Amino acid sequence: MTVYAAPGQPGAIAEYRTRYDHWIGGEYVPPASGQYFENPSPVTGHTFTEVARGNAEDIERALDAAHGAASAWGRTSVTERANILNKIADRMEANLEKIAVAETWENGKPVRETLAADIPLAIDHFRYFAGAIRAQEGSISEIDEDTVAYHFHEPLGVVGQIIPWNFPILMATWKLAPALAAGNAVVLKPAEQTPASILFLMDIIGDLLPPGVVNVVNGFGVEAGKPLASSPRIRKIAFTGETTTGRLIMQYASQNIIPVTLELGGKSPNIFFSDVASARDDFYDKALEGFTMFALNQGEVCTCPSRALIQSDIYDQFLGDALERTRAVKQGNPLDTDTMIGAQASNDQLEKILSYIDIGKAEGAKVLTGGHRAELGGDLADGYYVTPTVFEGKNSMRIFQEEIFGPVVSVTDFADFDDAMKIANDTLYGLGAGVWSRQGETAYRAGRTIEAGRVWTNCYHAYPAAAAFGGYKGSGVGRENHKMMLDHYQQTKNLLVSYSGQKLGFF
């Protein structure tokens, strides 16, 4: 067990600056308005740094820097870009522990997750796209003996990216790595809940990139995000967030005729077929862990397995064991490596989760465990903690249909395969799903029937690079985490070339 000292305390391995300006053109630039906003740690609820409050003027300045850099960056060789991405990965690896502690302090998630998942995955992501861009090839089509169509990949130019707060560094990396690999310059707007950890990272890796290739402007959505998303000076916008803002971003994109990629969340079913409980073995134990994955990252994951569907004949027994596993989740100081669940990322997030617990109860769902704010006392008394909560109810209830984005799972039973598929697909969303069965055929058929972009089969919450991630239905447009993401950041240039010396004879 290790308890890391909080940034700002004696012995801390990660120290935030007391104030962050925008990162534009490879240096810190004060906000045009001169204004800053406070950034509290959800661990304690107390402010630890202040961050530039960006506006349209700052976005323009960042776009100027990006446009200044885009042309030269887009012409660098793929070797050169891949080498830079690899150097970023190496630098992050050398500072992994420090970055993990910094992100935990800003987001509230347990440090064991940032140490073992968020930051290692981000490092690997840069390396994956370094490899992918080296291996990418254009194509040729031989139209006829004398005519050839050449297809080249070209960067889009300057792109905008709006990052969520649940994995501040990993989600930024999911968008940055393919964009940079493909040769684009980026203006990135972090979430206002987690504006500093990406700048903590830029302090570590910023010198590896030519000035202006990555620009970070912080601020509120309406003041900084909107001018970025609606700017005629970007060639693409990428957003992770929710449906209304997703629609608004598509609306702006339609005005500028630019492509969008959107990742808008889900209400992922986690389905346990009878045969899961046919033995009390490692697989059964793994399935119980799979159920409890709703508490990972405090449930603040777009693919949180927030609906558990358990086949009727094993329902009581499996749920009983799952509740025992849930009650064993250790909640506490996120900087303690033994802590399994930390703080919700913000006060309004905490309030929203509690309001969902209220409506769940009002609709007649039964709280089987948890269901309240966790009062941890001491330094953590003002932090935003919720106990892992298991509801039992029906799929028509709001808690089964809306993404709570907290450590809350809603459980129901199903009679047979068809019933399970009907319930699983009775949702507006289609981002993730889990299927648990010892029978390959059942698992395969379920995976193909569920309308979701990612179906974890006998596993959950793994996010390796090279496994495409994205949504069906209301969950969005596009696929991240895979080399196909390069296509979302590239134009196709076709040279149609005639090698014939003869005219057509038309004129």
Next chain:
Amino acid sequence: MNDDAASRVAVSDAAAGLLARLRRQHGDLMFHQSGGCCDGSSPMCYPDGDFLLGDADVHLGDLRLVDGPPDEPGATGEEFTVPVWMSRAQFEYWRHTHLTIDVVPGRGAGFSVEAPEGVRFLIRSRLLTDAETATLG
């Protein structure tokens, strides 16, 4: 709480006061209830007309408000309404509930206009009564 007998939406006093102040900055306002990830399940407040509505949306009702109280600096005493919308598909899952727009201290969401004030609109829900359901259909 300003909560009419047969309405789907209402607004808390704190949220009503905030809406009056925001309207002085941004002009007429609208809400669109979001769903999905991160800041989803939150009511998004925009200058009226910023968010393009269509057949995919349902008008849940109008919040009827007064720019007051009269002793507040800048208050005009003017009556105004704020329409509340939701996507039709989402409404099918929400239609049995009554929504009250409240406000809590917090940090932003999407492009909603209240974020710079350090507060966040929040939905509080209850089940519609049988009588309300009969009236609203």
